[in-house]
Amino acid sequence: MELEGEVETIIYENEMNSYTVARFITEGETITIVGFLPFVNIGDTIKITGEFVQHKDYGEQFKVETFKKEMPKTLDALERYLGGGSIKWVGPKTAEKIIKTFGEETIYVLEKEPDKLATIKGITNEKALDISESFVSNKEIWKIVDFLEEIGIAPSYAKKVYELYGINAVEEIKNDPYRLIDVVRGISFKTIDEAALKIGVNQDDEQRIIYGIKYGLLLATYNGHTCVLKQNLLDFTSTLLEISPSTIEIFVNQLKVKGTLVVEERDDDDWVYLREYYDAETFVAGKLIRLDNVKNRKQITKIEEKIEKQEKQADIELSEKQKEAIKAVSKNNVCVITGGPGTGKTTIIKTIIELYKKEGKKVVLCAPTRKSSKENDRNNRRTSKNIT
Numbered sequence: 242m243e244l245e246g247e248v249e250t251i252i253y254e255n256e257m258n259s260y261t262v263a264r265f266i267t268e269g270e271t272i273t274i275v276g277f278l279p280f281v282n283i284g285d286t287i288k289i290t291g292e293f294v295q296h297k298d299y300g301e302q303f304k305v306e307t308f309k310k311e312m313p314k315t316l317d318a319l320e321r322y323l324g325g326g327s328i329k330w331v332g333p334k335t336a337e338k339i340i341k342t343f344g345e346e347t348i349y350v351l352e353k354e355p356d357k358l359a360t361i362k363g364i365t366n367e368k369a370l371d372i373s374e375s376f377v378s379n380k381e382i383w384k385i386v387d388f389l390e391e392i393g394i395a396p397s398y399a400k401k402v403y404e405l406y407g408i409n410a411v412e413e414i415k416n417d418p419y420r421l422i423d424v425v426r427g428i429s430f431k432t433i434d435e436a437a438l439k440i441g442v443n444q445d446d447e448q449r450i451i452y453g454i455k456y457g458l459l460l461a462t463y464n465g466h467t468c469v470l471k472q473n474l475l476d477f478t479s480t481l482l483e484i485s486p487s488t489i490e491i492f493v494n495q496l497k498v499k500g501t502l503v504v505e506e507r508d509d510d511d512w513v514y515l516r517e518y519y520d521a522e523t524f525v526a527g528k529l530i531r532l533d534n535v536k537n538r539k540q541i542t543k544i545e546e547k548i549e550k551q552e553k554q555a556d557i558e559l560s561e562k563q564k565e566a567i568k569a570v571s572k573n574n575v576c577v578i579t580g581g582p583g584t585g586k587t588t589i590i591k592t593i594i595e596l597y598k599k600e601g602k603k604v605v606l607c608a609p610t611r612k613s614s615k616e617n618d619r620n621n622r623r624t625s626k627n628i629t
Contacts, residue, residue, distance in 0.1 A: 276305030284325030419452035
């Protein structure tokens, strides 16, 4: 379903991804529209496609799938657009003066003869140029959104693309569409690849192959890996791009020479890293080795007796493996404890915390979700010494 109208008010806008809830005037009625609407402002005239949906709390809404900005078709609409806050130095009163002064020639003056704006009281020559540049820049931004729509990139990414490339974004993307993989996390390679092929990139294009390789490595990092077996990378990228593994290998070797990739041999296998992940892993490994080599100042004496006492106090019975893990933490500066769900890792952590609290030490616990660290912070406010 397609509707055309004017944005009356913006009820909500997510600054990160431009998800917007707005009141929209179309064919004499006002409706609520929702969707990703980057750079849409009060007073904008837009053409939207989508469907009406029923929200359980807010009632009927029009869910926008695609949209296209249009220049206002009446002077009243143009005045509201100019005064909507998206044009530098122009508010409702100044917008009214501009429309009254130039009427049907307003857009031409704004784009081609901005010096005429200075004839209006309150607009200096400098402000006139700023107003014109702001108006033209807004039009260029609309082109970015339209272009991304045309090549199949969702409008939710438009704001990020504009922040990175500015008003030259369309040309930048046409020159190298695969750069989007580096700058806009969340867009699949398939989407970008289809867009690139649509605008004329050849299947064996050098950039396509290079970014296909990078994508394979980035995909591995999303699953927690810093590197992949070279053969697995060649097979994956070959299937992704429909290009022979031998051709892919040529480019892997080129990227290795350039320093973009690192290929490390271990146990007769080649492992491939993106340079930044290799450097990060090397840095962390070096820090862990350094930490492991310093004097252990946190070893607990008579630890077996203290573990047994803690079991009684907490009314738990630790397995031999759990006890082994707790002793390892006491004995070593660096210790890695692994295990699947339900194997007792949380019980180990709680026991370690309690043992060290009784030793008068402060436990600092970090977690990606912060859930565990918050719980630890609540339970660990009375201690004073750090574990080193």
